[in-house]
Structure formats: C-alpha cells, structure tokens
Amino acid sequence: MSRTTLKDVGDYVGVSAKTVSNVVNGTGWVREDLKVRVRSAIKELGYRPNAAARHLRSGRSGMIAVALPDLAQPYFAELASALVRAAEARSITVLIHQTNGQAEAERRISDGIGVPLTDGLILSALSVTAEDLALRLDTTPLVLLGEHIGASPFPHVTVDNAAAAHAATTHLLSTGRRRIAAIGAQEGAATETADLRLEGYRAALDDAGIPFDEGLVCVVEQFVRRDGAAAAESLLDGGADFDAVFAFNDLLALGAMHTFATRGVGVPDDVAIIGFDDIEEARYSSPALSTVAPDTEAIASVALDLLLQDDNDDGDTEKTIPFEIVRRAST
Secondary structure (H helix, E strand, C coil): CCCCCHHHHHHHHCCCHHHHHHHHHCCCCCCHHHHHHHHHHHHHHCCCCCHHHHHHHHCCCCEEEEEECCCCCHHHHHHHHHHHHHHHCCCCEEEEEECCCCHHHHHHHHCCCCCCCCCCEEEECCCCCHHHHHCCCCCCCEEEECCCCCCCCCCEEEECHHHHHHHHHHHHHHCCCCCEEEEEECCCCCCCHHHHHHHHHHHHHHHCCCCCCHHHEEECCCCCHHHHHHHHHHHHHCCCCCCEEEECCHHHHHHHHHHHHHCCCCCCCCCEEEEECCCHHHHHCCCCCEEEEECHHHHHHHHHHHHHCCCCCCCCCEEEECEEEECCCCC
C-alpha cells in the first residue's frame, strides 16, 4: 500500500498540497473551517508527516534524545518524566535512552550512533570525559546534566551538591544531633557526586566545630537501598556512636531506615535521618523521609531551553539549579 501524501490529502479536500502543508506545520494562513476539513482528511486517510523530509526543510525534527544512566533509579525516572513534560510544553517529542552509566554507551549516543534525526541530546553522563565529548562525531546540540564532566565544551545544568550536603548536615545539627554518620562515600567512582556530598558534609561539621570522624563514614558501591541497609548494619554491628545519618540519596536512606526498623532503632527518636533527591517514595515512607529536594522541573526546563537556543555552542554556559531542605518526620 502506497504512503498517503500531502497531494493526496489536498486532492481529497479540494485544496493544494501547500495548504495541507501549512496546516500540518502551522505555517501560513488558512481559514479555520478549512483547517478542520484538512485535519479530518488527514485522520481519515491516515497521513503521517515524513519526519526526515521535514527535518531537511525546516532544520528541525521536532525530536530530542535524552540519555540517562538507569531508569530503574527513581530519581532518573522522575527526571525523565520532568523532561518529557518540559518537551511537550514546547511541542517536542523525547526519545529516552538508558546508558547504564557505561562509557561506551555514552560515547555512542553522544556520537549519534543508533539515534534517529533529532534536534539535540540531553546527556546525564557518569563515565565519559570532557576529552571524549570534545571529539564527538555528531554536531547536533548537546546539554550535560550532573557533576562528572566539569569543564567541557558544552552547556551544563547542575545542582551544587556540596552546598546541598552542607545544608542537609546543618539541618541535622539544628535538631541537636552531634554524632552524624554519612552513608554514600565512594572509592574510585566515575562520578564526582559522592565526593562533593562528602565535602559538604565535612564542611558543615567543621563550621559547627565538630571534629570529623572517619569511622562514621560508610563507603558504598551503589546508591541503592541494599547498600544503605548494609551500611546501617555496619554502623550498628561496629558499635558506632551516632545519633543521625546523612544519606547521599533517598534510596540509601530508605535502606538504612529498613535496617533501623528491623533492629529496633527508632527514627527519629534514636537516629534522625535525611536523604537527597526527594523521590516520591520519600513522602510515603514510615516515617516520611526528610531530604534535599533539587528543583527537578527547573533542571528539565533549563536543559530544554539551553538545548533549543540558537547559540547552543556556548560551552561556557553553566546553570546551577536551586534546592531546598524538605523537613519531614524522619528528623
């Protein structure tokens, strides 16, 4: 069966293919009653615009790619949802890709390999370097999310992780806690996130005149519930003296809370705990989890604006998105 064309639709309605094109693309002036007839014919005949041809004519495909490390992680799933909403508000379609944080996958998608024609890429990278991206083959616009890349030739949207960790630790201190454990340090990780959150935690202790105790810092492999639960077990089994926990993300915090519940440690009576990300699950845990809430909607909106602006090649652009401390029952 042959593909329905603009001319087919025009012949059906009794107008030119140009008029049909104007209705499809929102260009030119067409009477409202004629628009209705053309749209009805498009639906009836099953016409579908040729995306590649539209891209060649307009320079825009109306689609962008978004590459995130792990959609099983609630934060990235919620970020993907925010990006889709922001794109829909701009009449943009989003293609979601999962990289698993692997350097090769991040390099391939940044080179446009296996990706259809798009107007650009939003990449949350864990493993590729600024040097890798400087050599990318694809010339479509690129916007980076997160901390790892640092100085790069591309616009970058980030949260001040050190400042946010400082604020989270300060919140625990404001409740009278003085022996604050940190769950989430990482050794040799590709991302800088853990280092920056540890830096903010230490700075808050220093500002409060509280000595840093390395014995209260728990190293994890991943920011997942399992590792948070294991870290809390380690603190309890090792006899650590602590009255609060700053977990470097909400999943670590929720895992630690599970251990505390099974071991008869009251939250917040015995141990106060705060997380980071403000995933939806944090609002419905028992007790509800205090957390650092990055402005995810702003991350999505700013990233889209940077991607679609005409002078996207301004590599010095870095946007730092605000956060807030959400106080709930766990503290």
